[in-house]
Amino acid sequence: MTAFKKSFNIKKRDFVRAGEASINVQNILKSLNMDHKLIRRIAICGYESEMNVVMHGGDGILTVEINTGKIILDIEDNGDGIENIELAMQKGYSTATEEHREMGFGAGMGLPNMKANSDILSVESEKGKGTQVHMEFNVSAD
Amino acid sequence: MTVNDLVEKFALQTAAGEKGLDRLVKSGYCGDLLSDVMANAPEGCVWLTIQSHQNIIAVAVLREMACIIITGGHTPDADAIDKAGKEGIPLLLWPGSAYTLAGSIYTAGIK
Numbered sequence: 001m002t003a004f005k006k007s008f009n010i011k012k013r014d015f016v017r018a019g020e021a022s023i024n025v026q027n028i029l030k031s032l033n034m035d036h037k038l039i040r041r042i043a044i045c046g047y048e049s050e051m052n053v054v055m056h057g058g059d060g061i062l063t064v065e066i067n068t069g070k071i072i073l074d075i076e077d078n079g080d081g082i083e084n085i086e087l088a089m090q091k092g093y094s095t096a097t098e099e100h101r102e103m104g105f106g107a108g109m110g111l112p113n114m115k116a117n118s119d120i121l122s123v124e125s126e127k128g129k130g131t132q133v134h135m136e137f138n139v140s141a142d
Numbered sequence: 143m144t145v146n147d148l149v150e151k152f153a154l155q156t157a158a159g160e161k162g163l164d165r166l167v168k169s170g171y172c173g174d175l176l177s178d179v180m181a182n183a184p185e186g187c188v189w190l191t192i193q194s195h196q197n198i199i200a201v202a203v204l205r206e207m208a209c210i211i212i213t214g215g216h217t218p219d220a221d222a223i224d225k226a227g228k229e230g231i232p233l234l235l236w237p238g239s240a241y242t243l244a245g246s247i248y249t250a251g252i253k
Contacts, residue, residue: 016221019200023229026204043204044180051176051197104193109177116181 004028004066010053012079015103018054021062022046028064029071035140041117042071042137048110049075049133055100056080057131068139070119075133082125089115089123143167143252145209145232148188152246154211155235157218158226165232167208170252172240176201183207188247190240196221202231209233213240 006028008021025046029039046062053060058079065072082088088095089111096106115121120136146163149156156163168186173179174193183189185206191198194216202210209232212218218226218233226233236243 016196018197019204023200023203040185040205047180047200047204048177103195103197104174104176104191107175107177109175109181113177113181 002065002067005063007061007063010050010057010060010062010075010077012054012058014054018051019047022050025062025064025073028066032066034071038071038137038139042073044117045114045135045137046073048114049073049135051105052110052131052133053077053079055096055105060130070139071137073118073133073135073137076130078130081127081129082123082131083127085123085125143250145188145234148209148211148247149232149234151250152236152243157212157233157235158223159209159230159232162209162230162232165208167252170244170247171207172244180205188252190236190244192216192240194218194222196225198222199225199229199231199233203229207231211236211243213238213243 057077060077092108094108118135125131171183215237
């Protein structure tokens, strides 16, 4: 049973509002007194995926779903898509522009950070059609 | 040590986020690559960076940092100042190098 579900819009190249969806998710999880370490992991994953949409993704939607045993983050966009997902998963690989790098992005750590901090990560993408990222986080009973 | 203690001890300029000056500083982190900071910065840290655009505020909020110090004489853009005020993250300025300030803060007991 889904206890709670909420979606946030992410806009392409909107660096001013970038991160707000993740901050909203963090505030929701805090208000539910979720485990602190779990919130931090979800914050990392939310932020990295949000920045991917802002930089590469076109417009997108971040949805958080809170269930009894797990929390799900789904991020979908209609942007550039990823040509080679295996390559994108490698630490240090990046397709960021010079502008992104000057801002401190483009270290090739986004997807590896998401993989390290989620219990399940799946990425589906088609070049030119967009990307769907699905992440799950187990919530322990205690 | 609070953020305000840091401001007074090292004569830092406060650019925004005054309402967070009473936060406790528990540790520190230096970094300009946002993904590295996002992955590794400890909770309650003072973050030293030369990045001065608005996205540093979201990183500080999500990592639950005590404050941000922009080093090297860089100045924050207007969006960063607005966002820091809104989120209550103290945004502080230091004209010298991150290395020097980090050493001083470490010596002052923030390890």
